Amino acid sequence: MSDLSSTPLLRTALVWSGIVTAVLAIVGGVVGLIAAGTSGLWSALVAVLMAAVFLAFTIVSILVANRFYGDPLFVPIFFGAVMGGWILKFVVFLIVLFVLRDQPWLTPMVFLGALVASIVASLVVDVVVMIRMRIPTVSDARLPTAAQIEEGERGAGDSSAPRG
Numbered sequence: 296m297s298d299l300s301s302t303p304l305l306r307t308a309l310v311w312s313g314i315v316t317a318v319l320a321i322v323g324g325v326v327g328l329i330a331a332g333t334s335g336l337w338s339a340l341v342a343v344l345m346a347a348v349f350l351a352f353t354i355v356s357i358l359v360a361n362r363f364y365g366d367p368l369f370v371p372i373f374f375g376a377v378m379g380g381w382i383l384k385f386v387v388f389l390i391v392l393f394v395l396r397d398q399p400w401l402t403p404m405v406f407l408g409a410l411v412a413s414i415v416a417s418l419v420v421d422v423v424v425m426i427r428m429r430i431p432t433v434s435d436a437r438l439p440t441a442a443q444i445e446e447g448e449r450g451a452g453d454s455s456a457p458r459g
Contacts, residue, residue, distance in 0.1 A: 299361050308424045309354050315416050316347040323409040331402040338402040339409040345391060346413030349384055356380035 320343045327339030360376035363369050395401055 299364050304428045305354050311420045319343045327405045334400050335402045335405040338406040342406045342409035343413045350417045352384050
């Protein structure tokens with residue numbers, strides 16, 4: 296079993312997202328504290344943490360699914376893990392929002408600002424990591440050997456009809 300070329304990219308995005316989350320927690324906490332006191336501090340910290348957990352969940356689900364690379368059922372496992380994780384994340388996100396909606400300590404505008412800032416920062420990290428990583432246009436592909444071509448063998452993932 297070999298690693299996919301996307302694995303280092305995803306790990307780098309996860310590390311940088313963690314660093315950005317720590318910075319956002321500090322900045323958001325200070326801004327929230329100045330804007331709305333202790334309530335603003337907790338609102339910003341909860342929003343940043345919530346965004347970090349939900350955004351990291353996607354990367355982690357892809358990394359876990361990538362461990363099955365090479366398995367004949369890789370594609371269904373991959374999409375099942377990613378889509379299942381996305382649906383679970385969406386449902387839990389809505390539940391958390393409904394629970395937090397009526398909390399007396401929550402300052403809605405600070406929460407919204409910190410949540411949006413965290414999501415935008417995460418997207419910026421993803422774009423920067425993608426731009427800086429050097430992944431060939433065609434990756435994780437194996438070309439057939441001369442013997443396989445002569446014999447008309449089909450390789451894994453080769454959907455063309457065998458010669459003969």
